[in-house]
Amino acid sequence: MRKLLWALPLLALLTLSGCGYNDFQTRDEQVKAAWGEVLNQYQRRADLIPNLVATVQGYAKQEKDVLTSVVEARAKATQTRIDASQLTDPEKVKQFQDAQNQLSGALGRLIAISENYPDLKSNQNFLALQSQLEGTENRIAVARRDYIEAVRAYNTELKTFPGMLWAMTVFRGNKPMAEFTANDAAQTAPQVKF
Secondary structure (H helix, E strand, C coil), X not given: CHHHHHHHHHHHHHHXXXXXXXXXXXXXXXXXXXXXXXXXXXXXXXXXXXXXHHHHHHHCHHHHHHHHHHHHHHHHHHHCCCXXXXXXXXXXXXXXXXXXXXXXXXXXXXXXXXXXXXXXXXXXXXXXXXXXXXXXXXXXXXXXXXXXXXXXXXXXXXXXXXXXXXXXXXXXXXXXCCCCCCCHHHHCCCCCCC
8 A cells, every 4th residue: 555655646746747748849849840931931032132133233233242242141141051950059050140140231231222223223123022022031030030939938848847857858968949149230229320
């Protein structure tokens, strides 16, 4: 009878901790899916850039350095890859994020030079590409937000009961996933001059 009394709390503990196993797996898959969507949206942006550069190139031949910087930033951004298995390495995530931020800055300069070319600003191809690029930037923001939320849920599961029991026993070596962070440029407000 005493053995049964000792076994009941142990059985209850195992049963309760088993409840978190599926949650842990679900959170892990949600992070991977959210990361896949982030990559999908960055790829969409990378695919739009050659068309945008070609359109601007026809109007702004003297802006060769800006066009070259966009092409180079796109090449670097598409070469910097990170898969779901590397999401626990904050340095890899930062390298990826830095490459994407460099591309964002180059695209911003490309869009800004269009102000100097009235014919370019009214070109239907340019307007359509600019609109698609703006939409893609919004999709990237949504995908990043969803990824950040999935990482938050995963990291919370990793640190709370019963998820931490699974992390310590079955999923040994599981580390918190790295989040996106705001870059240095986002920390300062842009200056508006008239």
